[in-house]
Amino acid sequence: MTTPDIDSLLKRIGCPRPPRPDAPALRGLYRAWRRHVPYENIDTQLGRPIILEAGDLIGKFGHRRRGGQCFEANAAFALLLRGIGYEATLVDGAADRETHGDERWGGHNALLVRSQDETWLVDVGLADPFLEPLPLREGRYRLGEFEYALERLDEEVWRAHHHPAALLSSVDFRTAAREFSQYVARANSERGQLMVHLHKDGYKHALRARTVRRVTRAGDTQAYTQAYTLTSVEEFARTLAEVFGVPLDDLGTSGLHALWAITGEQHTRWLSNRANAR
Secondary structure: OOHHHHHHHHHHHOOOOOOOOOHHHHHHHHHHHHHHOOEEOHHHHOOOOOOOOHHHHHHHHHHOOOOEOHHHHHHHHHHHHHHHOOEEEEEEEEEOHHHHOHHHOOOEEEEEEEEOOEEEEEOOOOOOOOOOOEEOOOEEEEEOOEEEEEEEOOOOEEEEEOOOOOOOOEEEEEEEEOOHHHHHHHHOOOOOOOEEEEEEOOEEEEEEOOEEEEEOOOOOEEEOOOOOEOOOHHHHHHHHHHOOOOOHHHHHHHHHHHHHHHHHHHHHHHHHHHHHHO
16 A cells, blocks of 8 residues: 555545554544445446455545445455554454354455454444444444444354344354455345445435435434435436435446436336235
């Protein structure tokens, strides 16, 4: 990591370079990233390759001001932390493994960050992340209006329990170090539904296909628009840019219209599934 590389990521999240890699600075960097960098899987939707090389990550997050899915976001944040002087280790993760089983391993990752004789669980790659890093110690942690808990399952596996209003109930993670390259195949294998999430102004803003919602700190779901859905490509573009900070020039006109068509199919399937479930 060169100084310009580090500075591009710091500028992206609106943070000055901290004087030392300590715990308060880690919390500040984490909060800034969470407020400025959306979780999003737009490139996956468009069939664009996910590349986990350092130069590509710095280009996407620092210079092009994009967000990304878990594999990209945690890798990019690890590069920033290492450049500042933290010991940041990428580890394997499994979202909602307690419900869905061991097949979830490898579908997520997280970071273990060492600072001031303390190890911290850091995860900027969740659509619904922790409000702050959590110390790697068993216990319950109150962050704002939400409560989280860390539980050690065995020598190598921990479970982080989310608050009841979160999008998922828990995330398991191993403590063994992993490399960015070990997630390339998984990052490029699943498209799923368009997801864009960002925490700002006291709300969790969420876009799923063409449905936009915001969630208050108390966990109440509200419609961002009266109809709950985006009804034109112009409104879609404006929402991506103004609510989630996605740079439209990086998508291009053809990419934007392709994404609008893809989300139309996804929204139609969602409506059909909801009708059949009644």
